Amino acid sequence: MFTKQLQDEEILKIAKTIDSTNGSLYKRFLFFISSITFRFGFRYPKLKLQIFKFIDVLPSIETNKIYEYFKIYIFDEDTEIPHFLKTLFHRLIRLLFLSTLASYIILLFVKFFAKSFILTDSPNHLKKEDTFKRPRTYDILGEIALSPLEAKKYQKQYFQLIEELSEVETNINPKLRTNISIKCSGIETKLYPEAEEKSIQYLKEALRPILRLAMEKGIGINLDMEQYDLKSIISETAKELFREDEFKSYPHFGIVIQSYLKTSNDDLKIWKEYAKKRGVPITIRLVKGAYLEYERIKSEERGWITPVFDSKQETDIQFEENTLYLLDSYPYLRAAFGTHNLRSLAFVLFHTKRKSISDFELQMLYGMAEKYKCNLESMGQIVREYSPVGLLLPGMAYLIRRLLENTSNQGFLYQMSLGKSIHSMVKNPNEENLNGI
Amino acid sequence: MEFKNETIRDFSLEKERSAMHSALDSLPKSFPFEIPISIGTKEKISPNSFFHKNPWSPDLVVTKVSLAKPNDLEEVVKVSKKSWFEWKQVSQEERSNLLIRVADNLVSKKDFIISVCIWETGKQVTEAEVEFAEAVDFCRYYAMIAKEKLSPQKTILLGEDNFYSYHPKGIVGCISPWNFPMAIFTGMCAGPLVSGNIVVAKPAEETSATAYEITKCFWEAGIPREIFHFLPGLGSEIGEAIVTHPEVSVINFTGSRDVGLSILRKASIVSPNQSIIKKVICELGGKNAMIVDADADLDVAIQAILSSAFGFQGQKCSALSRLYVHSECYLKLKDRLIAAMDGLLIGSPLDFSNRIGPVINEESYLRLQKIQKENANFLVGKTCPVPDLGFYISPSLYEPPNNSDMWNSEMFGPILSMRKISSFSEGIQLTNQSDYALTCGVISRNPKHVLEAKSNIDAGNLYINRGITGAVVNRQPFGGGKLSGTGAKAGGPDYLYLFVEGKTYTENTMRQGFSRETLT
Numbered sequence: 017m018f019t020k021q022l023q024d025e026e027i028l029k030i031a032k033t034i035d036s037t038n039g040s041l042y043k044r045f046l047f048f049i050s051s052i053t054f055r056f057g058f059r060y061p062k063l064k065l066q067i068f069k070f071i072d073v074l075p076s077i078e079t080n081k082i083y084e085y086f087k088i089y090i091f092d093e094d095t096e097i098p099h100f101l102k103t104l105f106h107r108l109i110r111l112l113f114l115s116t117l118a119s120y121i122i123l124l125f126v127k128f129f130a131k132s133f134i135l136t137d138s139p140n141h142l143k144k145e146d147t148f149k150r151p152r153t154y155d156i157l158g159e160i161a162l163s164p165l166e167a168k169k170y171q172k173q174y175f176q177l178i179e180e181l182s183e184v185e186t187n188i189n190p191k192l193r194t195n196i197s198i199k200c201s202g203i204e205t206k207l208y209p210e211a212e213e214k215s216i217q218y219l220k221e222a223l224r225p226i227l228r229l230a231m232e233k234g235i236g237i238n239l240d241m242e243q244y245d246l247k248s249i250i251s252e253t254a255k256e257l258f259r260e261d262e263f264k265s266y267p268h269f270g271i272v273i274q275s276y277l278k279t280s281n282d283d284l285k286i287w288k289e290y291a292k293k294r295g296v297p298i299t300i301r302l303v304k305g306a307y308l309e310y311e312r313i314k315s316e317e318r319g320w321i322t323p324v325f326d327s328k329q330e331t332d333i334q335f336e337e338n339t340l341y342l343l344d345s346y347p348y349l350r351a352a353f354g355t356h357n358l359r360s361l362a363f364v365l366f367h368t369k370r371k372s373i374s375d376f377e378l379q380m381l382y383g384m385a386e387k388y389k390c391n392l393e394s395m396g397q398i399v400r401e402y403s404p405v406g407l408l409l410p411g412m413a414y415l416i417r418r419l420l421e422n423t424s425n426q427g428f429l430y431q432m433s434l435g436k437s438i439h440s441m442v443k444n445p446n447e448e449n450l451n452g453i
Numbered sequence: 454m455e456f457k458n459e460t461i462r463d464f465s466l467e468k469e470r471s472a473m474h475s476a477l478d479s480l481p482k483s484f485p486f487e488i489p490i491s492i493g494t495k496e497k498i499s500p501n502s503f504f505h506k507n508p509w510s511p512d513l514v515v516t517k518v519s520l521a522k523p524n525d526l527e528e529v530v531k532v533s534k535k536s537w538f539e540w541k542q543v544s545q546e547e548r549s550n551l552l553i554r555v556a557d558n559l560v561s562k563k564d565f566i567i568s569v570c571i572w573e574t575g576k577q578v579t580e581a582e583v584e585f586a587e588a589v590d591f592c593r594y595y596a597m598i599a600k601e602k603l604s605p606q607k608t609i610l611l612g613e614d615n616f617y618s619y620h621p622k623g624i625v626g627c628i629s630p631w632n633f634p635m636a637i638f639t640g641m642c643a644g645p646l647v648s649g650n651i652v653v654a655k656p657a658e659e660t661s662a663t664a665y666e667i668t669k670c671f672w673e674a675g676i677p678r679e680i681f682h683f684l685p686g687l688g689s690e691i692g693e694a695i696v697t698h699p700e701v702s703v704i705n706f707t708g709s710r711d712v713g714l715s716i717l718r719k720a721s722i723v724s725p726n727q728s729i730i731k732k733v734i735c736e737l738g739g740k741n742a743m744i745v746d747a748d749a750d751l752d753v754a755i756q757a758i759l760s761s762a763f764g765f766q767g768q769k770c771s772a773l774s775r776l777y778v779h780s781e782c783y784l785k786l787k788d789r790l791i792a793a794m795d796g797l798l799i800g801s802p803l804d805f806s807n808r809i810g811p812v813i814n815e816e817s818y819l820r821l822q823k824i825q826k827e828n829a830n831f832l833v834g835k836t837c838p839v840p841d842l843g844f845y846i847s848p849s850l851y852e853p854p855n856n857s858d859m860w861n862s863e864m865f866g867p868i869l870s871m872r873k874i875s876s877f878s879e880g881i882q883l884t885n886q887s888d889y890a891l892t893c894g895v896i897s898r899n900p901k902h903v904l905e906a907k908s909n910i911d912a913g914n915l916y917i918n919r920g921i922t923g924a925v926v927n928r929q930p931f932g933g934g935k936l937s938g939t940g941a942k943a944g945g946p947d948y949l950y951l952f953v954e955g956k957t958y959t960e961n962t963m964r965q966g967f968s969r970e971t972l973t
Contacts, residue, residue, distance in 0.1 A: 073898040076748045078781065085748070088900060162755050163792035205796045210464035210579050211806030248465045319460035 023366065024444050031362035031442040034391050046386060063095040068416055071126060075409040082119035083109065127408050130415045133383040135403040139177040142405070150389075150401050153195040153238060153379065154181075157406025157414055161202050167222070170202040174226050177405065184234035190350070191377055191398040193268060195236035198226065200250050209245050212252065219253045227263060236268035238299065243307045243314070244277065244323045251283070255290055258298065270299030270352065275335040276308060276324045284341050284349070291348040301379060302338050303354040304331050306417060332445035336363055343371050352377035354402065356385040359442045365397070381418065456597050456927055459560070459586040464579065470805070473578060476564035477803060480572055485517040486662040490525055491683040493532035503658050503687065508575035508811035509801040509843035515572050518661040521684035523694035526653070529682045530700050533624060533651040536679035541621060541649050545603055549596035552647045554674035556592035559585075559639070562670065570635055570663045575810040575844075577802050580765050583923060584636045588667065590926035591640035591944060598949055599647045611970060612963030619953040621649030622732065623702035626695035628688070628716075630708045631813060632768045634660030637736075639667055640926075640943050641705050645952040646676060653682045653701070655692055659813055661685040688712065696720055699727035703952060707736040707770075710863065710936055734951050736938045738863040739770045739891030741921055744880035744906070746897030747781035750918070754786060754896040755793050757920040758869070761894065763797065763836075763848040764922055766812050767867040771892040771914070771922045771931075774864060776871040777880040783873045787850075790871075791834030794848055799839050809836065811844040812866060818844035821866040825849060828859060833871075861887070877902045885911050891933035894921040911935065913942070 037044065056064075070089040077085055091102040109118055134157065136142055154177055161167040177196065184193050201207055204222040207215045223239075230237050239254050241247060254271050257263060271287070273280050284300070291298045308324055315322040325331045335355075342351040353364050353376070361378065368376055380389055382403040389399045404414055462469050485504070489496040499519035507513040559566065567581045576584070605618035625645035629638040634657065642652050656664030668683045684691050696704055696719050706716055713735040720731040743761065745754050761773035778786050800807040812818050825832075825846070834850040848867035853859040859870045874880045877897065884893055893912035897903055903917055913933030914924060924931035930945025932938055941951055962969060 069898075072750075073748050076750065076782070076898070078747075085899070093900070160752060162752065162789060162796075163794075164796045165792040166789070167796075205793075206798065206806060208806055210470060211804070212465065212467070212470065214804070214806040245465060317461075318463075319458055320463065 027359070027362045027366050028439060028442050030365050031358045032438060033395060034361055034388055035358055035438055036391060060096040063097060066090055066093050066095055068419060071412060072416055074126060075412050079123055080116050080119055082122050083115040086118070086122055130408040130411060133381070133404070133415055133418050134408055134411050135382055135405050137407050139173060139180045139405055142180050151192045151194065151398060152401050152403045153197045155197040155199070155240070155402060155404045156202070157404045157411040158202055161205050164205060167203050167205050171222060171226065174198065174203070175229060178226070178229045178233060178235060181233065181235060186234065190375060191400065193234070193236050195238055195400070196230060197238045197240050197402065198223070199240050199242065200253070201242055201246060207246055207249050209249065212249055215249045216253045216256060219249065220257050223253065223257060227257070231263070231266055236270065236299070238270035238301060239272070241272035241274055244311055259294060264294065265296055267296050268299070270301055272301045272303060273338065274303055274305035275338050276305035276331045278323060278325060280334060280338055281341065284338060284345070288345040288348050297347055297350045299350040299352050300342060301352040301354050302335065302342060304335055329445050332360070335360055336445065339364055340367060343367055343373055346373050346375070350375060352379050352400070354379040356380055356388065358388070358438070361388065362442060384418065456594050458925060458927065459589040461586055462582055472564055473567070476568040477571060480568050481513070485514040486569070488516055488518045488661040488665050488685050490519045490521045490685065491678065492525060492528050493679045493682065505573065505659050505661070506814070507572060508813055511815065511843065516662040518658055518685045521686040521691040523691070525684055526691065526694045526698055529653055529684065530624065530698065532679050533682070536677060537651055540651070540677065540680050545599055548647050548649065549600050551675050552592045552596035552643055555643070555671050555676065556589045558670035558674050559589050559592070559667065562666065566635065566663065566666050569666055570660070571802050573660045573663055574631065574634065574813060575802055576765055577808065577810055578805050584633055587636035587926055588639035591636065592643050594926045594944060595643050595647045595949060598946060602946065603648060603949060603953065612961060612968045614960045614962055616958040618956055619648070620956055622952055622954055623729070624651045624653060624700055625703040625705055625952060626653045626655065626701045628655045628692050628695065628704065628706045628708065629657060629664070631657035631659040632765065634663040635667060637707050638664045641707060642671065642681065644948050645703065645705065646671070646681060648949050648952045650703070650952050651680050653684055653695060655684050655686065655695055658685070658687060697724070699724045701731065702729050703732045703734065705734045710737040713737040713938070732951070734939055734941045736770070736932055736941060736943070737936060738889060739772070739933060739937050740775060740861060740863055740887050740889045741771060741773050741892045742775040742777060742884040742887070743773050743894035743896065743921060744874070744877065744884060745776070745778040745782065745786060746877050746895070746899060746902055747779040748898045749782060749896040750898065751782060751786055751789060753918055755790055757894060757896060758790060759793060759797070761920040761922050762869040763809060763867045766809060766846065768812060768865050769922050771924065773894065773921055774869060775860060776869055777874045777883050778871060779877065779880070780873050780875050787833065787871065791850060794834055794836045794850065797836045797848060799836060799845055799847065801843070809848060809867065812846050813844070815844060817866065818846060821846045821864070821868065824864060824866070824868060828853060828857070831857070877905065881906060881909050888936040889933065890935035891937040892916065892921040913937065913940070
């Protein structure tokens with residue numbers, strides 16, 4: 017057996033390897049630039065907020081009006097930019113009639129930024145060689161669909177995507193198998209918690225043709241998890257669908273468990289029992305969860321106790337518990353860990369090694385934590401990239417979520433960029449509890 | 454005492470859904486509900502009755518309502534006068550506590566009351582849930598506000614004691630509508646009761662059963678029956694009698710503009726044996742607008758429009774009926790909105806996946822059909838299909854000409870008109886071109902425009918970047934100005950002042966040049 021302390025030392029060692037600085041000069045430069053960006057976001061929180069609000073409205077305004085909005089959001093509001101600088105800049109632009117030019121430059125800049133998080137603008141533009149570089153799980157960008165028409169369009173994009181992707185060889189390493197992530201509220205609008213049974217019927221109908229097509233090509237399917245309201249509908253749909261005759265023996269289906277939910281432990285238990293009965297494994301992507309603020313706001317509005325943990329630390333503790341349970345449930349449940357957190361990554365690697373489990377996945381978002389990905393790859397780990405496909409401007413909501421994640425002062429990458437010691441960052445979350453951090 | 458809004462149920466839990474379904478399914482065996490007239494401790498069934506049919510299967514009579522007559526009101530007045538003195542003596546603390554108990558009683562009968570309401574009105578279950586929570590909120594909120602605001606104020610000087618205290622006005626006639634039979638009925642009665650008045654409740658004919666079940670919760674909590682009377686019946690009979698009775702001090706009315714204005718007229722006539730000036734509180738209609746700016750988040754706009762214009766079939770005074778959209782996003786919004794309307798399921802509220810139910814009764818159904826027919830030329834989008842049986846009106850979107858009646862008169866149905874604007878300020882100008890000033894919505898991400906809207910739009914409740922219905926007690930005190938009403942803000946801090954009169958006692962405490970202080 018191993019002691020807790022030994023375990024933490026081992027985890028720290030692994031973390032150091034994942035974090036070690038190497039790779040090309042260009043990659044190091046990129047990491048440096050992103051560190052500066054994150055730090056900037058923290059030092060100027062008011063400006064950060066205004067920039068995000070501005071990026072949010074950008075897709076809805078005509079290009080020549082961009083500067084006008086930039087002025088309203090960045091210059092007219094109280095931010096950390098000194099007053100004289102704002103006035104100077106604005107006067108200069110007005111004096112030289114540069115507002116149109118400024119608009120274009122701003123748009124280009126934001127598009128450039130968005131591009132670093134979005135793989136390509138359309139399934140038709142997927143480059144064949146790109147699909148071989150790293151295994152991916154593709155996601156079609158877009159927020160909620162508001163009509164059956166929009167849902168159909170969204171569904172069609174998935175068909176297009178599957179058409180474009182090449183067939184997966186039968187004996188491929190499961191970690192390399194092409195995969196698609198599906199956002200259920202995008203392909204079916206009639207999802208109502210109060211009418212769960214009907215919603216499940218509708219969602220199953222919308223999903224079946226996609227699943228069928230993907231199965232023909234040997235592509236894996238993962239149902240993404242969204243807000244808490246839809247959790248029950250999405251999970252129940254998955255359970256019923258994956259047991260239907262035509263799908264029951266397909267081993268490449270997956271679903272998401274969010275560790276920030278207080279129910280995640282119980283949900284994992286249910287999935288294990290389910291997979292045992294089904295007789296064919298299910299992949300569980302374990303993430304921390306992306307709708308934290310939304311859940312808090314909604315539950316306050318309705319007078320609910322929030323379904324999510326209040327502190328990041330509690331989530332981190334739960335994530336580690338979930339990880340252990342998930343690994344213990346192998347081979348019924350196949351684990352995929354979606355995290356950019358160094359401690360979580362090292363924790364996973366430590367325990368998979370200890371339990372001699374090699375059939376698990378590490379998943380990270382396209383455009384984030386490139387350094388970690390490279391180092392993990394040189395350690396012999398394959399990293400799957402969650403890769404959004406879609407138009408840059410409508411994808412802005414996705415971009416903002418990524419930016420928030422990158423610049424949140426609790427976020428791991430940001431903390432790292434502050435130059436905090438790796439030792440303190442990789443601390444056992446349970447220990448932090450004792451020290452009151 | 455801290456106020457907390459009642460929790461909205463999580464219908465993603467199977468047990469909540471099945472409890473609601475079984476409550477709904479268990480009702481029809483007791484149809485028709487027989488609704489008595491209640492005067493003090495006496496209840497009676499009148500041979501004259503009104504039959505209310507279920508809106509989605511009109512062959513089913515849900516309620517058989519006894520019709521109260523003017524002589525019933527005479528009796529009510531007699532009984533009340535005897536008991537009022539005692540009720541006035543009850544401490545504010547005690548009266549507030551009674552109201553808290555009413556809230557608890559309501560909660561304990563939640564599924565049953567919501568079910569009665571759904572069978573009477575055809576309301577969708579999540580809307581009914583929110584409405585029920587509002588009813589509970591009214592009780593708890595007014596209980597708290599009464600304790601905070603209605604206690605006497607003292608101003609003591611060296612030689613003079615001053616007391617300012619609040620006293621109930623007497624008999625309050627509460628004439629309530631059918632569209633929110635739980636929330637509005639409860640709120641309209643709870644306010645006057647907690648401040649020490651006598652309540653004569655005249656519920657809407659269509660929702661007498663819901664109102665009666667709520668009334669029972671008041672009685673069971675300990676509100677004396679001699680103080681809270683229940684007189685169901687027709688507006689033209691018992692409603693009119695309440696308005697004109699010389700001993701009714703306050704008329705608390707929520708309903709249509711025409712009825713409201715006629716109440717104001719009638720109540721202003723002082724009859725020979727009358728010794729009070731009647732006070733009329735009116736919550737009337739709306740012709741509510743929403744401005745969608747060029748930079749709007751259309752996802753937000755469309756969700757807000759759908760729920761505000763078509764929620765409960767548009768039968769809310771706060772419902773959206775005028776949509777002003779900036780030319781830069783007009784076509785895009787219109788196309789997406791029409792497509793989204795296509796996704797609304799129409800059918801009975803017993804199937805929780807339906808978004809749109811039937812309208813309240815045949816009269817409404819025929820009236821709305823007529824409006825739809827008259828404006829068929831301007832129709833641009835319509836939700837289909839509609840079930841054959843039942844009073845279903847499909848949500849429809851129009852582009853009527855500027856001089857059309859569609860822009861001015863209240864429709865009370867799922868009918869929405871839209872029009873292009875070339876600037877945000879044009880939107881404000883058009884919004885304000887209305888007799889009504891109840892709710893209004895603005896969907897914009899331009900902080901300057903939002904500020905402009907806040908200072909220039911005439912509306913009792915202005916909502917920014919969200920839907921315009923569903924005001925929550927304490928958070929959004931509800932009520933409007935102009936011809937939308939007398940500006941009573943229900944669920945707000947000033948509501949209870951409408952049912953009390955201030956009295957001042959001033960006592961000179963100086964005797965022969967010395968005061969209390971000089972002697973001690």
